[in-house]
Amino acid sequence: MSSRRALVIGGSLGGLFAAHMLRRIGWDVQLFERSGDDLATRGAGIGTHAELFAVMQEIGVPIDANLGIALQERVCLDRDGEVSHRLPMVQTMSAWARIYRPLKDAFPAERTRFNARLTAVECKDGGVTACFADGTREEGDLLIGADGIRSTLREQLLPAAQPRYAGYVAWRGLVPESDMSPASHAALFHRYTFCLPDGEVLLAYPVPVVDDATQTTHRAMNFVWYRPVDPITELPDLCTDETGHQHAQGIPPPLIRRDVLAATRASADRLLAPQIAETIHRTKQLFFQPIFDLESPQLTFGRVVLLGDAAFVARPHVGAGITKTALDAKALATALDTSATIEAALARYDVERRRFGQGLVARGRRLGAYLEGQLKPIAQRSVAESHQDPMTVMREMGAPHAGVRELSAAAGSSVQP
Ligand SMILES: Cc1cc2nc3c(=O)[nH]c(=O)nc-3n(C[C@H](O)[C@H](O)[C@H](O)COP(=O)(O)OP(=O)(O)OC[C@H]3O[C@@H](n4cnc5c(N)ncnc54)[C@H](O)[C@@H]3O)c2cc1C
Known part of the structure; x- marks a missing residue:
């Protein structure tokens, strides 16, 4: 399955992980980012996991x-x-920015177009056309929607799936x-x-x-x-x-x-x-x-794939949003590299990453239940919403295990470390 062309929408971490991983398996990749420049000056602290570093290492980013x-x-x-x-x-x-910077620097600059805002996608048999705000159009064999929680692609293809406050x-x-x-x-x-x-x-x-x-x-x-x-x-x-x-x-x-x-x-x-x-x-x-938080009931639509925050967003207590994004990209590349057809690969990706995403969102809701419960009258709160045990909070919030291993196994993931 070499020499296929992938259009990646979104030049943040999801887009960069996907772009690198697809290039590694021989795809011709073009990245499109609506912002005018580098994103590194924004962002704050994050938790990390062994699984995140493993994907970065596979891409060739030095882990120092x-x-x-x-x-x-x-x-x-x-x-x-x-x-x-x-x-x-x-x-x-x-x-x-410590994760974003080396991923961006390692990706060929001529393969990224900034100021490129996707407005719509047209699906046809065996391919896709991406339409941009400046009137340009690009054709590809696959389009990857890594355009974040307010994804334009998800809005077009799955309008009922909305972020929940x-x-x-x-x-x-x-x-x-x-x-x-x-x-x-x-x-x-x-x-x-x-x-x-x-x-x-x-x-x-x-x-x-x-x-x-x-x-x-x-x-x-x-x-x-x-x-x-x-x-x-x-x-x-x-x-x-x-x-x-x-x-x-x-x-x-x-x-x-x-x-x-x-x-x-x-x-x-x-x-x-x-x-x-x-x-x-x-x-x-x-x-x-x-x-x-956000759940998508479907991640692939013909030759269009949702990935990273465009697909699922777990509350940050899980501390695994970036690791999930890296694993989404790795799972997509693995499926494309080892399946007989693109369709078979996307079907596999959809099942596997949906299970994983659902598990992560459920974990985030459980960890945030106490905070969410504060808006309810005391009589209507569940046990989890009423009680906050300091040792449990310390053990689970943003913890390094974050259930990533267990969720990967439960999802039947092909990318378990
Ligand atoms: C600047 C920035 C700082 C962040 N800082 C942190 C942090 O400190 N800690 C943390 O845990 N998480 C942070 N995040 C979120 C984190 O990157 C994500 O939760 C996770 O890594 C998934 O990334 P993503 O690429 O799927 O989504 P996002 O990181 O949200 O990226 C989506 C990208 O798509 C682009 N985009 C959106 N719509 C379009 C369109 N129509 N056409 C073209 N491009 C489009 C956006 O400009 C953005 O660059 C940050 C995100 C950004 C963009």
């Missing part, structure tokens, strides 16, 4: 010590900043270690830290960050603070900027109102360990993302 920071334990800090719970757990934390947002930020006080640095920088105020979860961990100008690696503290936000009475206000404009798909970080930021910092002082509150105060660009 700068790719992540290895941690040995997790702790929970109480309101006074004292350790209330402790759990040994070995885990490597990285940053989105989970009932809470994640406040996030990064603080360079040089901006932290010595006391907070000493308390936080060598481990994975939780704070568990009533109805909320905060986690913080160090990550490597590359300065794009100097190409030097430094380290920063990354935090994620999950807070219930009512979709009707609170979220629209949170997403409204200083001019009164409401950003329905999520407000860009620089547009978040000063009073919203001030209220969040005041809540940090009231609810969190002082070392974490101080870190939040020292964050230059505090921002939030509403949490969604």
Whole structure:
């Protein structure tokens, strides 16, 4: 099955993993990204898994010590900043740009078209035509939709599959270690830290960050603070900027109102360990993302394939979104390389990655049940929605095993490590 042409829509991690993996099995690959330039300046911390590094290694990306920071334990800090719970757990934390940058650099620049926004796809027997906003059209034997949670392709082919708001947002930020006080640095920088105020979860961990100008690696503290936000009475206000404009798909970080930021910092002082509150105060660009999850009942449509966040989005507590994306790409390449026809390969991919995605979304919902339950009256909450056991949270949230191995086995995956 060599010399086939694949059109990959989306130049983020899903698109890059798919593009690399298909090139490795001899496909002619062209990548299309709607943004005008490199995405590396955005993004924050991520958890990693052995399965992610295995795919990167297969692509030929060197796995060196700068790719992540290895941690040995997790702790929970109480309101006074004292350790209330402790759990040994070995885990490597990285940053989105540390994965994106080497994948992008290793992909031939002439094979990527930026400013290329897909508007529609036309399917025909044995091929596809991609239509772009600038009026151009491209033909291929296969089209891979790696265009994220708001996928244009999914919207066209599967309009009923919509992201579902989970009932809470994640406040996030990064603080360079040089901006932290010595006391907070000493308390936080060598481990994975939780704070568990009533109805909320905060986690913080160090990550490597590359300065794009100097190409030097430094380290920063990354935090994620999950807070219930009512979709009707609170979220629209949170997403409204200083001019009164409401950003329905999520407000860009620089547009978040000063009073919203001030209220969040005041809540940090009231609810969190002082070392974490101080870190939040020292964050230059505090921002939030509403949490969604998404399930697609079908992943292939003729010669069109959904992959990565376009196909399934699990809540970030699972900590495996990027690993799932890498495994989607590997499964697609394996199926194409070892099946008699493209149709047979896509049928295999559809069954396998749907099972895996469903399992991951279910795990994310289970881990987030307590946060989601906060919007319900106490009498209507299930046990999982009412009770948050610190040791269980520390053991399961963003844990390095994340069920990836078990879910791969249950999905009958051909890409088990
Ligand atoms: C800039 C950025 C920063 C991120 N930072 C983090 C992070 O810090 N931690 C974390 O866990 N996850 C982060 N993510 C999400 C993470 O990349 C995904 O959850 C996961 O890796 C799946 O990636 P994806 O490529 O499927 O989707 P996405 O990463 O969402 O990428 C989709 C891509 O498709 C492009 N696109 C969308 N529509 C079209 C269209 N019509 N035509 C052409 N291109 C289109 C988008 O511009 C985007 O580049 C980030 C995503 C982005 C884009």
